[in-house]
Amino acid sequence: MTGSKQSGTIEKVAAVSAGAIIISAVVYWTIQVVGMLEFLEMAYG
Amino acid sequence: MELLPFFEWAETSFLGYIGKNYGGVYATFGQSVHLMALAVLGGSVLIADLRLLNIILRDVPSEVVADQAHKWFRIALVVILSSGIFMAAAVAQRMYYNDFFWAKMSALLVGIIFVFAVKRPLLKGRHDEINPIVIKLVAVASILVWFSVAATGRWIGFSG
Incomplete structure (x- = not known):
């Protein structure tokens, strides 16, 4: 595999994995914050 | 694979015994060292990633910042893992039933794999040869x- 092909593959892997991490983190923390807000509303009205 | 027997064993191990019965050792070698290492790791991550996002240290080449920050990242990671194992051993069974402990371990595993399998290989060479959008995605x-690792870690202390 040539150097440019290899760096292209690394860039693709980096873009896909970074995108997956960003989406997962946003979904996870949105669920946590919504859950916390619902809990606070139940507890304090 | 059933992990509970391992956590039960960890709590009765030498590390678990020391952490459980000697509060001073737990607080100093466990919590304090763990939090200081977390500060170093968080600092190295923020310095490198904010530089990759062109927010700070714009007069220093990003290759230099990323390389220097990674050296401190590795040191901090070793200290965090060592002190974290010590701390978790003392309360291993409580950790086993804590959802945030598993969220932290998952984020930590993803973070370590991402840094050593993706971020470092990508940033080893010249950064101006890499697509700038990919660099920014990786930084974010x-x-x-690492925010998730820190936040779920702190959440363990306020749950259960």
Whole structure:
């Protein structure tokens, strides 16, 4: 595999994995914050 | 694979015994060292990633910042893992039933794999040869994953 092909593959892997991490983190923390807000509303009205 | 027997064993191990019965050792070698290492790791992540996002240290080449920050990242990671194992051993069974402990371990595993299998290989060479959008995506993902490690870690202390 040539150097440019290899760096292209690394860039693709980096873009896909970074995108997956960003989406997962946003979904996870949105669920946590919504859950916390619902809990606070139940507890304090 | 059933992990509970391992956690039960960890709590009765030498590390678990020391952490459980000697509060001073737990607080100093465990918590304090763990939090200081977390500060170093968080600092190295933020310095490198904010530089990759062109927010700070714009007069220093990003290759230099990323390389220097990674050296401190590795040191901090070793200290965090060592002190974290010591701390978790003392309360291993409580950790086993804590959802945030598993969220932290998952984020930590993803973070370590991302840094050593993706981020470092990508950033080893010249950064001006890499697509700038990919560099920024990697920087944002890195900040988010280590934020998740820190936030879920602190959440353990306020849950259960």
